[in-house]
Amino acid sequence: MNIKVLQSAQYLEAINLSEYAFQYKVSKERIEELKERMHQHHIVYGINEDKKLASKLHLLPHQIYLQGNKWKMGGVAGVATYPEYRRSGHVKALLHHSLCEMREKGMTISMLHPFSVPFYRSYGWELFTNRLMTTLKKNDLKRIGNTAGSIKRFATEEEHPDLTEVYNTYANQFSGMLIREAYWWKTVVKDMNIAVYYDEAKSPKGYLLYTMKESKMEVEEFIALNAEARTGLWNFICQHDSMIEEVSLTTHERESLFFALNEPRVKAKVKPYFMVRIVDVEAFIANYEWGHTKLAEPLTIHVTDSFAEWNNQSFLFNKKGIKSQKPNKEGVTLTVQSLAALCFGYKRPAELNASGLLDATDEQLNQLELLIPQSTPYFYDFF
Missing domain, CATH: 3.40.630.30 (Gcn5-related N-acetyltransferase (GNAT))
Incomplete structure (x- = not known):
């Protein structure tokens, strides 16, 4: 073709x-x-x-x-x-x-971003992050204390250094967050209201990207670097109680804000969002930071990829390092999809085993737990 x-x-x-x-x-x-x-x-x-x-x-x-x-x-x-x-x-x-x-x-x-998860799974992509979609009514907008900082509200059609500073600090905590270049920021902030929280030292510590229409506020991004910024941004949202009937927020599924609310039992839905694929398994394994020095015994991992044939490889992990190995009957077999889910922190070995997606002994599961560091995935963007 x-x-x-x-x-x-x-x-x-x-x-x-x-x-x-x-x-x-x-x-x-x-x-x-x-x-x-x-x-x-x-x-x-x-x-x-x-x-x-x-x-x-x-x-x-x-x-x-x-x-x-x-x-x-x-x-x-x-x-x-x-x-x-x-x-x-x-x-x-x-x-x-x-x-x-x-x-x-x-x-x-x-x-x-999949139109169909099964379709793209068949070609080697796998889910790696969820989003929390929360809807609050006017009655839920109760302030949760005071802060010493201030909010600055503005609109822009370009990259803004305060947004970039907050975003990069936040994004670096997660697996998979996009590194936004200046041209990409233009699409992110287009037609958005922006509110930045500054601490007493005038340093940006959080921001909102949101729209307002027909008595509804839609918060597309809620990013807070600490509890003070989180409280300040929430209180800013509450200040709209005379203007709106409903607020929707898109956040990380473990966003700390909601537990601190006066009434945490709000309408919320966790939804799988983006998919990831390892394009080159050999290069990925060479550059990923494994916990192989914690292994008491060597572990062989066989990677299978039904679509990208170059990824069908085996690797030996031990205390000294990692090397390619000829396929054998020992070790653990992982699909390229499962490998991605594990390495981005979306699933742990025991979870995949419980789902029937990973066949391993208890000892091998323990080895995988040591080998693959804990991490938290997230993705805010869309393309």
């Missing part, structure tokens, strides 16, 4: 395909903006039929935080095919091609 990188002459075709597949309309004013974004920040792979675009996939070069380090990540977005070409193997070919390209470019990790 002939897959090509789309040139600017076909960008409008790519936009039209997205409009059809995802059932939305792009205004004439935004078309040039989207074409420029594709030119600057996307690699768009396409398959033509009868000299017209039939299918496409957007690759977004990004970086993420993992274990406090920066990793190259290939974001997959805008995967679409016209209905007359579906079930022809186009998407499968595009996904495989994109993985080969990511591997070549040193993007060890890939992420996407």
